[in-house]
Amino acid sequence: MSSATPRDRIHWIARLERRIHAWRERRARRRGRKPTVLVFPGYGGDGWVRVLGRVLIVPPTKRDANGQLARVRGWRSFLGIPVGYATVRITIGDEVHEVVADRGGVIDARIEAHLEPGWQIVRMSVENGEPGESPVQIVGPDVRTGVVCDIDDTVMVTALPRPLLAAWNSFVVAEHARQPVPGMAVLLGRLTRQEPGMPMIYLSTGAWNVAPTLTRFLQRHLYPAGSLLLTDWGPTHDRWFRSGSEHKATNLRRLAEEFPDVRWLLIGDDGQHDDEIYTRFTSEYPSSVAGVAIRRLSPAEAVLAGGRTAVNDHSAAAVPWVTADDGAGLAERLEAVGLLAHDR
Numbered sequence: 001m002s003s004a005t006p007r008d009r010i011h012w013i014a015r016l017e018r019r020i021h022a023w024r025e026r027r028a029r030r031r032g033r034k035p036t037v038l039v040f041p042g043y044g045g046d047g048w049v050r051v052l053g054r055v056l057i058v059p060p061t062k063r064d065a066n067g068q069l070a071r072v073r074g075w076r077s078f079l080g081i082p083v084g085y086a087t088v089r090i091t092i093g094d095e096v097h098e099v100v101a102d103r104g105g106v107i108d109a110r111i112e113a114h115l116e117p118g119w120q121i122v123r124m125s126v127e128n129g130e131p132g133e134s135p136v137q138i139v140g141p142d143v144r145t146g147v148v149c150d151i152d153d154t155v156m157v158t159a160l161p162r163p164l165l166a167a168w169n170s171f172v173v174a175e176h177a178r179q180p181v182p183g184m185a186v187l188l189g190r191l192t193r194q195e196p197g198m199p200m201i202y203l204s205t206g207a208w209n210v211a212p213t214l215t216r217f218l219q220r221h222l223y224p225a226g227s228l229l230l231t232d233w234g235p236t237h238d239r240w241f242r243s244g245s246e247h248k249a250t251n252l253r254r255l256a257e258e259f260p261d262v263r264w265l266l267i268g269d270d271g272q273h274d275d276e277i278y279t280r281f282t283s284e285y286p287s288s289v290a291g292v293a294i295r296r297l298s299p300a301e302a303v304l305a306g307g308r309t310a311v312n313d314h315s316a317a318a319v320p321w322v323t324a325d326d327g328a329g330l331a332e333r334l335e336a337v338g339l340l341a342h343d344r
Contacts, residue, residue: 018103024081028057035083037107037124039134040211043199043227044120045258046141049113051090051134052228054208055105055126056080080209082106083126091123091131104232106208117143117197119225137227140197144261145290147191148252149226150268151204154295155184156217180221181295183327187340190331191265192224194341199262200226203251208232245273252281256288263290265339267330270323271297282319291320291339293330 040052058080082105090097092113099109107124117140125131139146152158157179192198206214208230215228231247255264266281266289268274275294282289292314314321322333334340 037132039132041227042136044138053107055083055086055101089125139199143197146199146262146264148201153269153271185223187327187331202226203229256285265290267293269295289319294323
């Protein structure tokens with residue numbers, strides 16, 4: 001009888017995953033393919049910037065007969081080969097910094113830098129390759145309000161919690177078939193126009209693999225520009241898959257500590273654990289929360305998502321807590337509690 005513990009087995013799976021990635025990397029390099037840096041929108045503050053990206057060897061991009069990008073199905077996002085522990089050159093203004101990606105090729109580094117408030121550009125490259133330009137939103141010291149918004153079933157209908165549908169949406173459905181949640185782009189646009197330089201953070205349990213797809217989706221449906229905070233899939237040292245809830249909670253705490261003078265409007269849905277996560281965060285950092293808005297899934301969406309999570313009674317909460325079926329309904333309720341200016 002094997003004496004291996006569950007944690008030992010997870011360690012073994014993690015080692016196997018690393019060996020598979022290493023084998024795929026060697027095979028790709030023998031074919032002359034080189035790594036590149038996919039850059040993701042980051043953010044920063046007074047004297048620092050958080051840069052985000054991933055080092056991958058990506059498959060060739062397919063184009064149609066007219067030279068346009070072919071319709072992209074989700075599974076292609078997972079074909080890139082992560083290059084672990086790669087040294088990445090980050091250029092900010094006239095200064096060059098070197099950071100090392102993690103074992104999954106993810107770059108998530110806080111770097112000392114002095115940039116003007118607003119959207120700025122940093123450049124990242126690997127192995128002397130063509131640099132990628134990463135937009136970063138620098139939050140000015142006078143900004144007092146920000147927005148943190150979930151993606152799955154909050155801005156994009158995905159029915160993510162149900163495993164089979166999650167796999168279908170992630171690996172099969174063409175990205176142009178994904179549908180926006182009605183009214184959410186208008187709501188977020190109104191919120192970000194209320195205060196110049198307001199940070200917009202899209203915080204999701206989605207994998208970094210789908211970041212390019214999500215970025216195109218947000219742009220195509222006219223969502224306001226914002227930073228992406230996603231996660232990496234696969235086994236860790238002590239569990240089969242990373243905890244999406246812990247990913248969200250950790251990043252919320254980090255935002256509260258990085259921007260102690262900013263109060264965040266937290267937007268999510270009742271198909272995952274957003275209400276629970278936001279409740280806990282509000283109790284831990286009450287001065288960092290301006291309010292909470294929870295989108296209610298439709299009955300059909302709730303069935304596909306495997307049901308709803310219970311939304312607690314927040315009538316006695318210290319901050320406004322509103323719910324509605326879509327962006328227009330949330331806008332009305334946020335107007336009523338003074339968190340959204342009335343449209344003129």
